[in-house]
Amino acid sequence: METSFTLLQRVNAQDWLHIDGELCHKGFSHLENMLTTEECNNLKALYSCDPLYRSTIDMSKYRFGEGTYRYFRYPLPDIVNQLRTIIYPFLVPTANKFVREMQTGTEYPQDHGGLLGYCHQAGQQRPTPLILKYEKGGYNTLHQDLYGDIYFPFQVVLFLSQPNEDFGGGEFVMTEQRPRAQSKVEVLQPRRGDVLIFTTNYRPVKGNRGYYRVAMRHGVSRVKWGERVTVGIIFHDAK
Numbered sequence: 001m002e003t004s005f006t007l008l009q010r011v012n013a014q015d016w017l018h019i020d021g022e023l024c025h026k027g028f029s030h031l032e033n034m035l036t037t038e039e040c041n042n043l044k045a046l047y048s049c050d051p052l053y054r055s056t057i058d059m060s061k062y063r064f065g066e067g068t069y070r071y072f073r074y075p076l077p078d079i080v081n082q083l084r085t086i087i088y089p090f091l092v093p094t095a096n097k098f099v100r101e102m103q104t105g106t107e108y109p110q111d112h113g114g115l116l117g118y119c120h121q122a123g124q125q126r127p128t129p130l131i132l133k134y135e136k137g138g139y140n141t142l143h144q145d146l147y148g149d150i151y152f153p154f155q156v157v158l159f160l161s162q163p164n165e166d167f168g169g170g171e172f173v174m175t176e177q178r179p180r181a182q183s184k185v186e187v188l189q190p191r192r193g194d195v196l197i198f199t200t201n202y203r204p205v206k207g208n209r210g211y212y213r214v215a216m217r218h219g220v221s222r223v224k225w226g227e228r229v230t231v232g233i234i235f236h237d238a239k
């Protein structure tokens, strides 16, 4: 989308009631054409700017997969910070519905600063947004991005590379683990500029006796050729 709309206007224009329904019933929602090609290219170009990062992880070293990711330092790049701050409040009603259904007793504050306040009080002070790069053979094993006791139940991935043009393979994969059942998978291939919102830990599903937890994990299948770059926006900070 070549657009002159601000990020706030673009986020505001989404059908958040529909997104709420998708998060509750499927655990993810795919928003198409949120970022322009120029914004994607600008974000990708940040990858090699060393001073922006607090740490760089070679995924194979920890057997997390194959590829590299880099955690941004504070202050975050403007577009990452804006999206983190702007998207958060739209997700709070769904997050609080999850909490009420599971009766965990926590309520998420209405603005992102409030969530960071809770994180910082609990000793979670390190920024979690990151940029990930996979080359031929790269992949990301199934995982959850929790980073401490305080976590927000949704997170976001920005897709910066074009499938079948910049890379092949490298699908985004999610699994749902229902209690006492086999796992179900979803395989997505979002396009450059798309944004995916998904459940970090679990989603509540109504059963005969109240709600039960369906754990969700995400990862990336093997990249067959080319280079795939994403930015992950996690709303809570890390220990």
Ligand SMILES: O=C(O)CCC(=O)C(=O)O
Residues within 6 Å of the ligand: 132, 140, 145, 156, 157, 172, 218, 219, 220, 230, 231, 232, 233
């Ligand atoms: O590269 C991807 O699509 C997955 C990124 C990821 O695991 C994350 O942002 O938490």
Ligand SMILES: [Fe+2]
Residues within 6 Å of the ligand: 143, 144, 145, 218, 232
């Ligand atoms: Fe992740």
